Amino acid sequence: MxxxxxxxxxxxxxxxxxxxxxxxxxxxxxxxxxxxxxxxxxxxxxxxxxxxxxxxxxxxxxxxxxxxxxxxxxxxxxxxxxxxxxxxxxxxxxxxxxxxTDGLGFLKGLLEECPFSIDKKKVMILGAGGAARAIFYTLASNGINSVDIVNRTVQKGEQIIEECPYSTNSKALTLAEGSLKINDYDIIIQTTSIGMYPYINEAPISLEYLSKHVFVSDIIYNPWNTRLLKEALAKSCSGQNGLxxxxxxxxxxxxxxxxxxxxxxxxxxxxxxxxxx
CATH class of the missing domain: 3.40.50.10860 (Leucine Dehydrogenase, chain A, domain 1)
Incomplete structure (x- = not known):
């Protein structure tokens, strides 16, 4: 049987x-x-x-x-x-x-596909839901502690940071703040459902002010390339979807x-x- x-x-x-x-x-x-x-x-x-x-x-x-x-x-x-x-x-x-295994699965995939070492890099997480929490805690538990959370509701980001049992050097920002400070980061991790089929023309944050090459990871894999990923690739950034x-x-x-x-x-x-x- x-x-x-x-x-x-x-x-x-x-x-x-x-x-x-x-x-x-x-x-x-x-x-x-x-x-x-x-x-x-x-x-x-x-x-x-x-x-x-x-x-x-x-x-x-x-x-x-x-x-x-x-x-x-x-x-x-x-x-x-x-x-x-x-x-x-x-x-x-x-x-x-x-x-x-969500956070560990994400980290393994990030290490496989990111073209540079993520040690001592500054990370932005977009969103403050369950996936964001899993990824934030997993990164923190593996010594990656310079991770900020950007979300429409700042309090949700602050709650994740405050409740994390691992040491972090993190802050919560609004979407507007995150957009203006986007060049402070080396890795951007998109954890929301924004951009998922059928809402493929939406993006959670503007990359208008992005001028340096960062690695953009979007946990969505349908569509294959979200609007956020397309905009990042158009600016010569590297990235990955959620596969x-x-x-x-x-x-x-x-x-x-x-x-x-x-x-x-x-x-x-x-x-x-x-x-x-």
Whole structure:
């Protein structure tokens, strides 16, 4: 009998995770199957009980359940607990334990594709949602502490900075302040949904005053190049979309479930092909 894994979310039909993970199971000759489960917001507690009753060995968690699932799990990894969100659940000794691989997946992808060392570089994070928090905490926990948060609501950025359990040299700025000071930064990380399909003509911040070459990372991968990335490339900056983060967070979850790290290059090709890239 195949070992069962999956992903829960609402909506879930668009998820690229099943095709990516099922191919990895096949390539590694693992007798396992990954299935998408549509779970309504009000059913998260019952869903967790059902997953355990079905003997599911592990699953991913996506929007809108990353935070609301936490009270229903048997344990939470310290990093996930500090971030306040879970994207990976592993069955360990009969208990469901929650982890967060989003931040680590992002950092791995950034290190793979950024053309310069990120040590001692100054970073701007656009947005103050769950992805921003995961990335901010992960960067801080890895010694990258010169990270400012730029958001429409400054208080949300300030809250992330104040609640971070790791030492940082950070401040929260408004979008207008961030735009004016954009040349102070070496790396810009876009974590909001602004620019995602179908709102492809929108950008979270203006790059009008950008005059030096920075690395721009946008965690969106549909469209392949957001308006922000296009504007950055037009100014001779280098950058990446969200494919590396998506694949690496998935690969880290796969490793937690199986003890094996899958071929991330193959995973990238599969997702890119599925997106029509």
């Amino acid at each position: 195949k070992q069962l894994y999956g992903v829960i979310g609402d909506p879930i039909e668009h998820s690229m995770s099943p095709i990516m993970h099922n191919d990895a199971f096949k390539q590694l000759n693992l007798n396992a199957y990954y299935h998408p489960f549509h779970v309504n917001r009000t059913d998260i507690g019952s869903a967790v009980k059902g997953m355990k009753a079905l003997g599911i060995r592990g699953f991913n968690v996506t929007i809108p359940h990353k935070s609301t699932i936490m009270p229903y799990l048997d344990g939470i990894d310290p990093l996930a607990n500090s971030i306040g969100a879970v994207n990976t659940v592993v069955l360990e000794g009969g208990d469901f334990i929650g982890y967060n 590396a983060m998506f694949v690496n967070q998935g690969a880290l979850a796969f490793e937690k479930w199986t003890g094996v790290l899958p071929d991330t290059n193959r995973m990238k090709k599969i997702v890119k092909r599925q997106l029509g890239g």
